[in-house]
Amino acid sequence: MLAALTLVSGVLAVTTRQIFRAAIFLLFSLIGIAGLYFWMQYDFIAAVQIVVYVGGITVLIIFSIFLTQQAGELLPKQKIGRQIFSALAVFCGFALTMLQLFQHSFKPTAGQPVLPIVANIGDRMLGVAEDGFALPFEVVSMLLLAALIGCIVIALRSKPATS
Amino acid sequence: MMEPGLNHILVISAALFFIGVFGFFTRRNLVTMLMSVELVLNSVNLNFIAFNKYVWPNKMDGLFFAIFVIAIAAAEAAVAIAIIINLYRSHHSIDVENAEEMKF
Numbered sequence: 001m002l003a004a005l006t007l008v009s010g011v012l013a014v015t016t017r018q019i020f021r022a023a024i025f026l027l028f029s030l031i032g033i034a035g036l037y038f039w040m041q042y043d044f045i046a047a048v049q050i051v052v053y054v055g056g057i058t059v060l061i062i063f064s065i066f067l068t069q070q071a072g073e074l075l076p077k078q079k080i081g082r083q084i085f086s087a088l089a090v091f092c093g094f095a096l097t098m099l100q101l102f103q104h105s106f107k108p109t110a111g112q113p114v115l116p117i118v119a120n121i122g123d124r125m126l127g128v129a130e131d132g133f134a135l136p137f138e139v140v141s142m143l144l145l146a147a148l149i150g151c152i153v154i155a156l157r158s159k160p161a162t163s
Numbered sequence: 164m165m166e167p168g169l170n171h172i173l174v175i176s177a178a179l180f181f182i183g184v185f186g187f188f189t190r191r192n193l194v195t196m197l198m199s200v201e202l203v204l205n206s207v208n209l210n211f212i213a214f215n216k217y218v219w220p221n222k223m224d225g226l227f228f229a230i231f232v233i234a235i236a237a238a239e240a241a242v243a244i245a246i247i248i249n250l251y252r253s254h255h256s257i258d259v260e261n262a263e264e265m266k267f
Contacts, residue, residue, distance in 0.1 A: 003175045010179055010202055014186025019195060026198045029179075033205050036172070040216050045229055049208075052233050057201060057240045064244045065194055068251040086188030094181045101173055106218050113220035124223055125230075133227050140234050147238035155245040 002039060006032030019065055027058045044118055169217035172209065179206035191258050193247045197240065204236045 006029050013025035030053045037046035114120055128134045179202055186199030208229045215225025 003171075006175065007178055007182070010182045013202070014182055014190065014195070014199055019192065022195055022198060026201065029202065030205065033179075033209060036175070036209060037212060040172075040212060042212055042216065042226065045208075045212060045226060048230065048233055052237055053201070053205070056237060060240060060244055061194060061198060064247055067248055068194065083189050086185055089188070090181045090185040093184070094177060097177045097181075098174070101170065101177070106169055108218050109221065114223055120223065121226065125227065131222075136227070136231060140231050144234060144238050147242050151241050151245040154242070154249055 002032050002035040005029075006036065019069055020062070023058060023062050023065060026061070027054060030054050030058065044121055169213055172213035172217075176206040176209040176213065179203075179209070193243075193250070193259060196259070197243050197247070201236065201240065204232060208232055 009025040009028035009032065013022045013029055016022050016025065030049065034046045034049040034054065037043075037049055124131065125133050125137055183199045183202030183206065186202065187196055190196050190199060211225040211229040211232070215223065215229075219225065
């Protein structure tokens, strides 16, 4: 059910010709993925998914649609040859992946399962022990800072130099 | 009706990945291409979480990779939208065919 929601709205998001509807279908697809995370009992990831993707990125995309697109304008029709070729390539890739997937069997490792609750996640994320993730955490925070500054520098250049 | 397991999640995420790739191939609008990339990144996250749950339940590495991928995807989307808006200011269009000054 959740998978059907995710996949159907994903297909509609990449094939509909109204760009705003594409954004709404993308929203539903992301909600479906968050539901899959809830179903796998990874509550923290599901919450992050909803906050970051559904709340953040989709709103950002919708705002950029409003800023760059005339309302109600249809996207131009794609060339049918390009669509056929890309559908063919995508189908071949999918078939190859499925073939690999069903030939391989995954064996779960034994061991005490770690519950993915927030306390464990916090301990591991800021841990400096052997299995801690403090260094990648810092690297990602530096990356986010650089991305924010880069966004401001790119988007707020008010006067073009050549005019 | 068998219990859904790792293979089912992997089938879903592969399908979502190739839906995103199809959108990336066919779309010619930068915002919709960005949406396709978001679909691809989400399928990768789904893969990480599924492997973490079903194959290595005693570790949390997949979960942390998913978190970092989400953070990097957010940064990427923000930078991409800044570039798109800047491109729209200078070209009044965000089709990739119209932005070909840097094409070799």
